[in-house]
Amino acid sequence: MASLNHFANMYDVKLKPxxxxxxxDEYLPDGAVPVPTPPELSYVVHAIKNFGLLSESFPDLSESKxxxxxKSSVDVWFDRLLSLVSSESTxxxxxxxxLLGVTCLECSSNRFLASYPIWLDKLLSHIEPPSDSExxxxxxxxxxxxxxxxxGGYSNVTREGISHAGKFIQPVLNLLNEDSSEALLEGAVGLLCTIITFFPSSLHHDYETAEAAIVSKIMSRKYSVNMLKKYAHCLALLPKSRGDEDSWxxxxxxxxxxxxxxxxxxFAGLREEAAVKFLVPPGKDPSTSLANHSESSGQASQKSGRLLVEVLLSLGSC
Known part of the structure; x- marks a missing residue:
């Protein structure tokens, strides 16, 4: 980082390449360069965002050199990044x-549209077996x-986006059904929310499976309040994938x-049958409870009151 101190104006476009x-050279490992620490990675991300290093946004009268x-500097960055993403070294x-996320968000539109299919194919292989690094x-x-x-911001590639998003549905649902760390589950549920938000129709055929996976996590009462909120948010988004009023x-x-x-x-003494009648419109049959995706009521009754409150708050926040 000290080697950057001699730059007089970090925002001068001529200094960006x-x-x-x-x-x-200093932070992307290639055998000679050591692996950067998390603080160093944060510094790299900040520099890319703050100085627009991947934007290739030139002044109107830029010199050809x-x-x-x-362009050459961005080419080198992309090539090195692709090499790292494809590396057998975990x-x-x-x-x-x-670094791929910030790269795709910060690069020019032409770069992004030319590169995203390659990136998505590479990333897909990392969330499918036999990948074992959480x-x-x-x-x-x-x-x-x-x-x-x-x-999702490019209306001219919506069809391609739906096709690509659909490839991630089953791998993400598999991750949600595994007993993984909260960090991985947070990433998986976040990705599912992104798919529902920008390409909802890609989830249409897996709606029931997705609902079951999310509800089972909420009802398991094994996760932090923060994770329960994320599951609840995803569950609330789910009807968007069907796009009709009845689903909501x-x-x-x-x-x-x-x-x-x-x-x-x-709480013993509550009359479920009477309560359900007030929750269903006249002439309609009661729908299946989300609790059908969870453990039995006998098992649930053995859970602590605190966890029950967290589940109820999560369902209520939907």
Missing amino acids: RLLRLLT LVEDW VNCWVGTS FVKAASCASISDVLTRL SLMMQKLLISINVNLTDA
Whole structure:
């Protein structure tokens, strides 16, 4: 970092190619360069964002040499990053994957549209078996989310976006069904939320499976309040993938009935049948409770009161 001190004006466009090459040489491992520490990675991300090092945004009358220098520097950055993401070294792969998100968000539109299919294919392999590094999987989920978020802003590639997003549905649901760390589960549920937000139709055929996976996590009562909020947010987004009013209404019914079921398990004397009648519109049959995706009421009654309250608050926040 000290080697950057001699620059008089860090925002001078003529210095951006040089600064980007400096970051590439000093912080992207290639055998000779050591693996950067997390603080160093944070510094690299900050520099890329703060100085627009990947934007290739030239002044109207830029010199041709400047254009070529900057293009060449970005080429080198992309090539090195692709090499890291493809590396068999878990640490190098994690570094490349961690920087891929900011790269896709900060690069020019032409760069992004030309590169995103390659990046998504590489990242897909990192969240599928036989990948066994949770660090790489979690970083991959975050970067995939960044790529799909930006891709969602281009209306001319919506069809391609839906196709790419659909490839991640089953791997993400598999991650949610595993007994993984909260860091990985947070990345997986965040990615699922991104897919629902920007490419909802890609989840249409897996709606029931996704609902079951999310609800089972909420009802398991094994996770922190922060994670329960994230699951609840994802569950609330889910009807968007079907895009009709009935799906939203049905989800609300399921949530209310599930809250009632949990309260009935916790407090003897509540009359479930009477309560359910008030939750369902006249002439409609009661929908299935979300609790059907969870453990039995007998098992649930053995859980602590504090965890029950957290589940109820999570369902209520939907």
